Each structure stands twice: as C-alpha cells, then as structure tokens.
Amino acid sequence: MTLAAASHGFLTPSGVEIAFLLVGLVTLGAAVVTVTTRQLVHAALWLVVALGGTAVEYLLLTAEFIAWVQVLIYVGSVVVLLLFGLMLTKAPIGRSPDADSGNRWAAVAVAAASAVALVWVVVDAFRATWIELGTPQGSTETTGRSLFQYWVLPFEALSVLLLAALVGAIVLSRKGDTAITGDGGTPPGPGPGTPPAPGGTAPVARAATGPVATPGPAPREEQR
Amino acid sequence: MHLVYPAVLAALLFCTGLYGVLARRNAILVLMSVELMLNAVNLNLVAFDAWLRDTLHAGQALTLFTIAVAAAEIGIGLAIVLLVHRHRGISDIDRLRDLADTPGTPDADATDQQPQPDTKAEATA
Numbered sequence: 001m002t003l004a005a006a007s008h009g010f011l012t013p014s015g016v017e018i019a020f021l022l023v024g025l026v027t028l029g030a031a032v033v034t035v036t037t038r039q040l041v042h043a044a045l046w047l048v049v050a051l052g053g054t055a056v057e058y059l060l061l062t063a064e065f066i067a068w069v070q071v072l073i074y075v076g077s078v079v080v081l082l083l084f085g086l087m088l089t090k091a092p093i094g095r096s097p098d099a100d101s102g103n104r105w106a107a108v109a110v111a112a113a114s115a116v117a118l119v120w121v122v123v124d125a126f127r128a129t130w131i132e133l134g135t136p137q138g139s140t141e142t143t144g145r146s147l148f149q150y151w152v153l154p155f156e157a158l159s160v161l162l163l164a165a166l167v168g169a170i171v172l173s174r175k176g177d178t179a180i181t182g183d184g185g186t187p188p189g190p191g192p193g194t195p196p197a198p199g200g201t202a203p204v205a206r207a208a209t210g211p212v213a214t215p216g217p218a219p220r221e222e223q224r
Numbered sequence: 225m226h227l228v229y230p231a232v233l234a235a236l237l238f239c240t241g242l243y244g245v246l247a248r249r250n251a252i253l254v255l256m257s258v259e260l261m262l263n264a265v266n267l268n269l270v271a272f273d274a275w276l277r278d279t280l281h282a283g284q285a286l287t288l289f290t291i292a293v294a295a296a297e298i299g300i301g302l303a304i305v306l307l308v309h310r311h312r313g314i315s316d317i318d319r320l321r322d323l324a325d326t327p328g329t330p331d332a333d334a335t336d337q338q339p340q341p342d343t344k345a346e347a348t349a
Contacts, residue, residue, distance in 0.1 A: 016225050017225055017226060017229060020225065020229050020230070020233075021229060024229065024233040027233070027237070028233065028236055028237065028240070031237055031240045031241070031260050032240055034240075034244070034256060034257075034260065035240055035241070035243055035244030035247070035248065035253075035256075035257055035260070040250060040252070040253065043253055043256060044256065047256050047259065047260075050237075050260065050263070051259075051263060054237075054263050054266070054267060057230065057233070057267060058267075058270055060225075061225075061230065061270050061271055061274045062274060063270045063273070063274065063284055063287075065284075066266075066270060066284055066287050066288065066291075069288060069291055070266075070291065073291050073292075073295055074259070074263075074291070074294075077295065078259060078294070078295060078298050081298055081299065081302055082252060082255065082256060082298070082302070084302075085252045085255075085302040085305060085306065086252055088306055088309070089251075089252065089305065089306065089309045089315045090309075091250065091252070091315075098249060098316075099248065099249060099250060099253065100247050100248065100249060101247060101248065101249040101317075101318050102318070103246065103247065104247045106246070107242075107243050107246030107247035108243065108247070110242065110243075110246060111239045111240070111242050111243035111246070112239075114238075114239050114242060115235065115236060115239035118235035118238070118239065119232055119235050119236070122228065122231040122232055122235055123228055123231075123232065126227040126228050126231055127228065129226070129227040129228075129275065130225065130226055130227065131225045131226075131227055131230075131271065131274050131275045133225055133274065137273060137274045137277065137281070137284070138270070138273075138274075138281070138284050142281065143281065143284055143285075143288075146280055146281035146284070146285060147281075147285055147288070150280045150281075150285075151280075151285045154285070154289060158289055158292050158293070161292075161293065161296060162292060162295075162296055165296035165297075165299055165300055166299070168300055168303070169299045169300055169302075169303040172300070172303040172304060172307055173303050173306065173307065
C-alpha cells in the first residue's frame with residue numbers, strides 16, 4: 001500500500017478504497033432496488049444507476065476504455081432497448097403487484113446462501129492481496145494495442161457474432177410480421193387474397209415478390 | 225487497493241442478479257437481472273486484470289467481448305420476448321408453461337389438454 005501511495009500521488013490508496021467503497025454501496029443499493037421494486041420502468045432507471053456505478057468502479061480500477069464502453073453500450077443502448085421492450089410489451093406504468101413470482105422466498109434463500117458462500121471464499125482467498133494501481137492498466141492505447149495485436153481473431157469472430165445476432169433479431173421480428181400479414185391478409189378478403197397464391201411456385205414466389213405482386217397485403221404494408 | 229473490495233462487490237452484485245432471475249416474473253426484468261450478473265463478472269475480470277498486470281490484457285479484452293455478447297444477447301432476448309408477447313399477449317414467464325411437466329401424472333398430455341386449447345388458439349390466431 002505504501003508503494004502504491006508513493007507512485008500514485010494525488011489520491012492515497014485509502015482514498016481510492018474509500019471512493020470505491022462509497023460508489024460500490026451506491027451501485028449495490030441501486031442493484032437491489034432494481035430487482036425488488038414493483039414499478040417496472042423504475043427498475044430500468046435504477047439499472048442505469050447500477051451500470052453507471054460499475055463504470056465508475058472501472059475508472060477507479062484504471063480501466064478507462066472499458067468504463068467508457070460500459071457507459072456507451074450499457075447505459076446508452078441496452079437500457080434504451082429494455083425501456084423499448086417494456087413499452088412494447090405494454091408494461092403497467094404504476095405499481096404492479098405481480099412483479100415478483102411465488103418462489104420469492106426460495107430465491108431469497110438461494111441468493112443469500114450463495115452470497116455468504118462467495119463472500120466467505122473470496123475474503124478468505126484474497127485477504128492479503130493488494131492491487132497496485134500505480135500505472136494505468138487500461139488506457140485506450142494499451143487496450144487497442146493488446147486488442148489488435150493479440151486478440152484480432154476473436155475480435156473478428158465477435159463481429160461475425162454481432163452480425164448473426166443482428167440478422168437473427170431482424171428475422172425474429174420480421175417472420176412474425178409476414179405471418180401476421182399472411183394470416184391476417186387472407187381471412188378478411190378471401191376473394192383477392194387467395195388467387196395469387198396458387199399460381200405457380202408458391203413459397204418462392206411469395207417470398208420474392210410477396211409485398212409487390214399480391215394486391216391484398218400491399219396497402220397494409222404501406223400503412224405501416 | 226485491496227483486492228477484496230472489487231471481489232466482494234462483484235460477488236454481491238452477482239447474487240443480487242441471481243435473486244432477480246429467480247424471483248422476477250416479467251421476462252424483461254429477468255433480462256435486467258441477467259445484465260447485473262454479467263456486470264459482476266466484468267468487474268471481476270477488470271479487477272483481476274489490474275491485479276495480475278497481464279501483458280496480453282486478457283481480462284480487459286474478455287470484458288469487451290462480454291459486453292458485446294451481452295448486447296447481442298439483449299437484442300435477441302428482447303426480440304424473442306416481443307414475439308411471445310405478440311402471439312400470446314403475455315410476458316410473464318410463470319404463465320408460459322407449454323413445455324412444463326406437470327408433476328405426478330405419468331402422461332402429461334392428457335392433463336395438459338384441458339388448459340391448453342385457449343392458448344393454442346391464441347397462438348394460431
């Protein structure tokens with residue numbers, strides 16, 4: 001600790017620890033409120049506090065680039081996606097009494113038991129271990145160098161994974177769209193809806209020229 | 225900095241997320257709890273990377289990968305939840321029991337047929 005204090009300078013290590021402890025308390029409290037509140041939108045907003053607190057912890061651990069990536073991706077996009085999901089599933093705005101399921105006390109027991117076990121093991125294992133935070137570990141230059149020198153292949157594989165996830169999300173939401181327009185387009189107007197279908201190769205032609213050739217679903221598509 | 229601080233915080237965050245996954249009923253709240261668990265793992269990775277001073281920075285690279293995979297997971301998960309909500313009108317994971325085993329009865333099909341038809345009708349409609 002004294003060595004880290006000598007090399008660090010403006011913040012004594014106990015100061016870093018105190019800051020880490022305070023931010024950790026805020027983060028943990030926000031996380032607990034996130035999983036216990038009965039207002040669904042408030043849960044998403046408290047999740048912002050928890051994720052932002054984790055970003056501050058990354059900054060205190062001198063992982064600067066990861067902290068900003070955390071702010072960008074989690075706070076910027078994941079929480080917004082979750083809020084969109086809450087709105088699109090028509091989540092109740094006020095207090096919803098059935099936010100917790102029936103096995104709540106079993107969940108409390110499991111979480112408390114695992115917390116006690118994990119904290120005990122971790123404290124017992126790392127009782128005499130200190131992190132020396134003298135030199136920053138995760139500046140943008142360091143992270144970029146290590147990422148593009150040693151981790152290029154996983155990085156590219158990750159981009160393929162992201163592309164697959166993107167295509168998968170589009171297919172998941174689009175298949176529902178075509179199924180709904182296909183099923184919803186034929187029952188109201190059986191007259192104009194059915195004649196184009198039996199003509200020729202059904203699935204391929206419908207997949208290729210579906211919204212253009214069939215006169216029935218086309219205005220529905222335009223309305224959306 | 226003592227290594228115990230980030231390790232204990234990560235353990236407690238993980239257990240909070242574990243409670244949320246087990247106790248929540250709405251599928252989107254379960255996804256939020258999964259995000260909390262992933263964050264706890266990321267905090268552990270960053271702390272141990274700062275402790276071990278790895279020359280490859282494996283912990284931070286893996287943290288970046290985890291963040292990207294979590295973003296992909298949340299996208300796919302929300303797409304599935306929205307699809308289920310569009311077909312069934314519900315997003316409560318307690319009530320999505322089409323694949324559930326009813327305990328005690330050897331053939332679950334015969335007992336499941338009674339509550340099934342309205343949900344099947346909703347699914348096909």
